[in-house]
Amino acid sequence: MNKNWKLFEKVISGFQIIFGITTISFLLWSLNLTITIIFENSDYTWNDVSFYKLFKNHYFFTFLGILSISSGILLLKNKKIGWILSVSTWLLYGFGTLINIFKKNDENEYIFASNSDFIILGIIIVTFLILALCLTLKPFRTKYKPNLKSWFKIGIITLILITAKLLIK
Numbered sequence: 012m013n014k015n016w017k018l019f020e021k022v023i024s025g026f027q028i029i030f031g032i033t034t035i036s037f038l039l040w041s042l043n044l045t046i047t048i049i050f051e052n053s054d055y056t057w058n059d060v061s062f063y064k065l066f067k068n069h070y071f072f073t074f075l076g077i078l079s080i081s082s083g084i085l086l087l088k089n090k091k092i093g094w095i096l097s098v099s100t101w102l103l104y105g106f107g108t109l110i111n112i113f114k115k116n117d118e119n120e121y122i123f124a125s126n127s128d129f130i131i132l133g134i135i136i137v138t139f140l141i142l143a144l145c146l147t148l149k150p151f152r153t154k155y156k157p158n159l160k161s162w163f164k165i166g167i168i169t170l171i172l173i174t175a176k177l178l179i180k
Contacts (some may be wrong), residue, residue, distance in 0.1 A: 015151040027097060030104075031079030038073055067160040071176050075103055094155045097167040098146045104180060105139035106173050108132065 012020075042065065049055050083092025112132060147153075150163050156160070 012150045012154045019145075021087065021152070023097070023146065024083045024093075025149055026078050027086065029101065031076045031081075031083060032077035032081065038069055038076065039098035042069060067179055070179070071107060071172070074172070075100065075107060078103070089154075091155045091157075091161070094146065094151065094157075095161055095164050096144050096168070098165050099138050099172075101143035101164075102144065102169045103172055105136050105143065106138065106169070107176055108136050110173070110176050 046060070049060070078096060082093050082096030082100050086097045087093070
């Protein structure tokens with residue numbers, strides 16, 4: 012792997028770590044805002060809060076944020092498991108965002124205020140999938156020497172988490 016690809020790998024790793032931290036930060040902010048609104052605008056107490064619903068609404072991207080941080084760190088350390096988890100993470104961000112869009116449309120919540128919202132989300136999803144694809148290019152395959160078991164792990168991780176995202180409503 013030449014210098015440019017090593018730099019590219021470090022940039023993707025750093026971006027992945029930052030993105031994971033940002034994801035968790037936004038989730039904590041969203042959770043705090045939700046709980047604050049519930050308590051300030053009603054007579055609810057902590058006994059009325061459904062921790063199952065909180066988990067159900069936030070587990071996927073919380074787990075994905077943690078996965079993103081850990082896989083980014085492992086990729087920086089040139090670990091094969093970091094590469095496997097990184098490919099899975101970017102696939103999950105792409106497909107998870109796409110699933111959220113379809114779930115919102117099923118619930119008749121309008122997430123597209125304008126055509127530009129649609130375009131921006133489309134660009135974000137394509138970017139996530141391109142990052143996953145970039146990690147499977149020849150320099151990375153040469154460095155990490157994935158075998159059938161490696162590709163199977165990527166597929167299983169992605170499939171299990173996407174299935175969980177689809178089934179837990």
